[in-house]
Amino acid sequence: MIDAQLVYGLAGILLFSMGLRSAFSSTALLRRVLAINVAGAGLFLLLIAVAYRGLDKAPDPLPHALVLTGIVVAFSATALALALGRRLQETSDDE
Amino acid sequence: METLAWGLLDLLLIAALLALAWGALSGKNLQRAVVHFIGFGLLLALIWLRLRAPDIALAEAAIGAGLTGALLLAALRDTPREVVSGADQPGDAKAANSFGVAAGLALLSGGLVVLLAMAYLQALEQADPVRLAQQIQIHLEQTGVSNPVTAVLLNFRAYDTLLELAVLMAAVLGIMALGPARAAYLASGTMLSGLSRWLTPILILVSGYLLWVGAHAPGGAFQAGALLAGAGVLLRLAGFPDQQIPPATVLRSLIITGVSLFLAVGLGVMLAGRGFLDYPPAWAGGLILLIETAATLGIATTLVLAFLGGAPPQWTGLHGSGPAAGEPNS
Numbered sequence: 001m002i003d004a005q006l007v008y009g010l011a012g013i014l015l016f017s018m019g020l021r022s023a024f025s026s027t028a029l030l031r032r033v034l035a036i037n038v039a040g041a042g043l044f045l046l047l048i049a050v051a052y053r054g055l056d057k058a059p060d061p062l063p064h065a066l067v068l069t070g071i072v073v074a075f076s077a078t079a080l081a082l083a084l085g086r087r088l089q090e091t092s093d094d095e
Numbered sequence: 096m097e098t099l100a101w102g103l104l105d106l107l108l109i110a111a112l113l114a115l116a117w118g119a120l121s122g123k124n125l126q127r128a129v130v131h132f133i134g135f136g137l138l139l140a141l142i143w144l145r146l147r148a149p150d151i152a153l154a155e156a157a158i159g160a161g162l163t164g165a166l167l168l169a170a171l172r173d174t175p176r177e178v179v180s181g182a183d184q185p186g187d188a189k190a191a192n193s194f195g196v197a198a199g200l201a202l203l204s205g206g207l208v209v210l211l212a213m214a215y216l217q218a219l220e221q222a223d224p225v226r227l228a229q230q231i232q233i234h235l236e237q238t239g240v241s242n243p244v245t246a247v248l249l250n251f252r253a254y255d256t257l258l259e260l261a262v263l264m265a266a267v268l269g270i271m272a273l274g275p276a277r278a279a280y281l282a283s284g285t286m287l288s289g290l291s292r293w294l295t296p297i298l299i300l301v302s303g304y305l306l307w308v309g310a311h312a313p314g315g316a317f318q319a320g321a322l323l324a325g326a327g328v329l330l331r332l333a334g335f336p337d338q339q340i341p342p343a344t345v346l347r348s349l350i351i352t353g354v355s356l357f358l359a360v361g362l363g364v365m366l367a368g369r370g371f372l373d374y375p376p377a378w379a380g381g382l383i384l385l386i387e388t389a390a391t392l393g394i395a396t397t398l399v400l401a402f403l404g405g406a407p408p409q410w411t412g413l414h415g416s417g418p419a420a421g422e423p424n425s
Contacts, residue, residue, distance in 0.1 A: 004105055006219060008146065011109045013211045015116055021204040022120040025197065028178050030125050030170060034132050037163065038116050041139055044151075046215075052146045055101075059147045060228040061243035065252060068244065069259050071154050072317055072394070075163055076266035079401035082170045083270045086404060089173065090274070 008049035015042025029085040033078055040074045108142050123181020125174065129167045136160025149313035150244045153305070157321035158398070165328055166402055169277060239379025240310040248315065249383045253372045257361065260353045260390060267350060267397045271410065276403040282334040291333040298326035306391050310380065316387035320394030327399035343409045346396060353393025357386050 019039025023032050044067045051063035115138060118131035136159040143152035171179060231243055231251065238246040248256050282288065302322040309315030331340075340346070360382055361372040369375065374382050400407075 004101070004146070006216075007105055007109060008142070009215050009219075010212055011112065013208055013215060014113065016211070017204045017208045018113075018116055018120060020207070021200050025200055028125060028174070030167065030174055030178075031120070031128065033170075034119050034128055034167070037132065038119060038135070041116075041135070041159070045139070045142070048143065048146050048148050048151065051148070055147070058232075058243070060226065061231055061247050062227050064148055064151055064244045065247040067148075067151050068154055068248065068317055069255065071151070071158050072321075073259060073262055075158050075166075075398070076263050076401055078163060079166055079404070080266045080269050082166065082173075083273045083404050086170070086173045086277075087273045089175075 004054075005049050005052050008052070009046050012042045012045030012047075012049060015039065015045060018042070029081070033081050033085075036081075037074060037078060040070065044070060104145070108138070108145065112138055112142065125179045125181065126171055129164070129171060132167065133160055133164035136164065150242075150315065150318065153313060153318040154321060157318060157325060161325055162321065162328065162398055162402065165332075166404075169402065169404065173277070237376045237379070239374065239376065239381075239383055242309060242311055242313065242315070244313075245309050245315050245383070249386060250374065250379060253357075253361070253386075256390075257354065257357045257372070260357060260393060263394065263397045264350060264354055267400050270401055270404065271406045274405045276405040276407045280332055280334040283332070288333045288335070291329045291335075294329060295326045298322050298329075302326075302391070302395075306387055307384075309387065310384065316390040317394060319387075320391040321398065323391065323395035324398035324402070327395065328402050331399075331402070340399075340407050340409055346400070346407075346409065349392050349396040350400070351393070353390040353397075356389035360386055 016039045019035045019037070019042060022035035023039065026032050026035060047063040047067050048059075051060040053059050112135065115131050115135040119128045119135055122128060136155060140152045140156040140160060143149070143155055231247060234251075235241065235243060235246055238250040240246050240250070302319040305314040305322060306316060306319035307314075309319070341349075360374075364374055364382075365371055367375065
């Protein structure tokens with residue numbers, strides 16, 4: 001029927017594009033961080049779709065390891081971005 | 096291959112995912128966007144299960160939806176009220192950009208989708224070359240673990256994981272250097288403090304279990320570390336006095352413990368005449384468990400400190416203990 005690899009891969013590409021566009025067009029920092037996270041999730045979806053081999057065969061573990069690493073690093077990057085934003089807010093409030 | 100029911104399920108999941116992403120990215124109210132994003136993360140965890148990626152599903156639910164959601168909600172506290180409700184945007188949010196910029200962005204993103212989709216379709220049609228998956232399957236029993244994802248993370252690509260732990264450490268050092276932690280929370284009511292008293296030992300136990308079981312079933316250091324971090328964040332949110340954060344010396348040693356033990360093992364096997372991080376097959380299982388234990392503690396500490404958003408009051412000598420540092424505030 002509908003090839004899961006194709007459909008999820010295209011969904012990942014869509015998410016990436018949506019997130020990237022929102023990251024460029026928004027002004028609030030929080031919204032941009034959300035957008036980058038959504039774009040990252042789209043990329044992860046693409047990777048896992050590529051690794052998928054069907055319901056009866058084991059998936060390819062290498063993209064899984066890449067995505068696992070990616071999720072943790074994305075969280076720490078988000079935390080750093082938000083800490084930077086908070087500091088910028090404080091310094092602009094002090095002026 | 097797969098029946099109509101699976102195809103319909105896939106379309107339903109993807110439609111819901113795109114709808115939640117749209118809710119997170121559009122609209123003026125930031126609080127609504129964050130809540131949509133948390134739902135997005137949880138649905139994504141279900142999709143990982145559908146795509147036969149249970150390790151990723153565990154990590155996504157714990158870190159992608161749980162910890163990131165908590166972090167974003169805490170960040171909403173710091174954001175000025177007008178920005179959260181979107182009242183500072185003129186009229187329609189889209190009118191903030193000039194028409195040319197908006198059109199250009201739409202064209203670029205549309206073009207990007209078309210280009211990537213064409214490349215992807217072409218890549219899918221290629222004949223299957225010699226894939227690394229076969230190589231991983233062939234050499235799996237020499238790795239000391241039977242979960243292929245753990246084998247890739249901690250044996251085949253152990254160097255990448257070492258560098259990733261270093262990246263986590265660098266991020267948390269950056270966060271510590273930026274300022275004091277976010278204001279603490281007031282002691283919460285009976286419900287939350289009672290619940291967190293029950294949940295914390297359970298979370299610690301399940302975290303230890305995930306660490307152990309990662310060798311032969313979905314699990315591993317990252318998922319275990321994320322659960323421990325969840326326990327730490329829960330204690331912080333319940334407003335316990337001094338939030339059970341250990342003293343600075345313990346925090347510092349926990350942060351460096353993941354990277355330094357990994358490095359020590361990698362260099363140690365060089366003393367035995369092997370390459371860097373080239374574990375002897377007989378010892379591989381034990382060494383991997385040792386590295387994963389240290390990594391779990393390091394990851395948990397790093398994630399909790401990242402949630403705190405700055406140096407906690409125990410981190411003495413770095414910042415003046417101003418009112419924002421440790422005083423509770425709602």
